[in-house]
Amino acid sequence: MTPAELASLHCAAFRSERSWSADEFAALLQSPYVTLTARPQGFALIRTIAGEAEILTLAVHPDHHRQGIASLLISDWMAETTAQRAFLEVAADNHAAQGLYRKHGFAQTGRRRGYYKRSDGTMVDAVLMTAALPCGQGAESPRTP
Template structure:
């Protein structure tokens, strides 16, 4: 397994970046990385995990370690995984994002994603009401 795909390092970044939701474990990352339809873009500083099946690319998760935020890595990772997915034959990309994650929503909108649906009270929160999931989609070039 390449060093950038180390499940423990990815889980550590996910834990640091996801403070409102349950972060994914190293075991969960290992299982996803073993799936032939799932692809990693980036490294432990910033990464995206994407599943590509039947012409669709789904962003499963994206994370930038707080020590590396505000450096444009998130936008670079977004552009990179979408380009790779299109090269592999995907024509559409979709994702979901918590309604209270306005920074991620701004990134996704800037990358051409538009709102296509809402899942009510989808993301549990430790101290507040569950957040809705916003479903977003875009065509790939």
């Protein structure tokens, strides 16, 4: 997927929040520590440094929700990562995503009050989640160009 395609899908998936631009995706993809896991109609962007992975964003087009795409993205990434631990933040009102992450071994470890600002101005907490990755083999190396 190109940065423009990622931005378009991200915009569709996050209608009530500020979506990321093609330039932001392009900049992230320049990092040797950021990986993209993609399937038709969805993607996950993950940064891995020193054995820890952060799921930066996971997006599935709304027309394809509840089809298992997000779960496949996480499974694909977990099968490839060498990270030993993963973390993420998710909106407190996004119960479907929290259930998805729990299914993959994530547990709530904290909360950031009023972290997300919706397009209507309301503020929503971020739920912090962490998972141990038993298949991790140590710190992930930067990608080679």
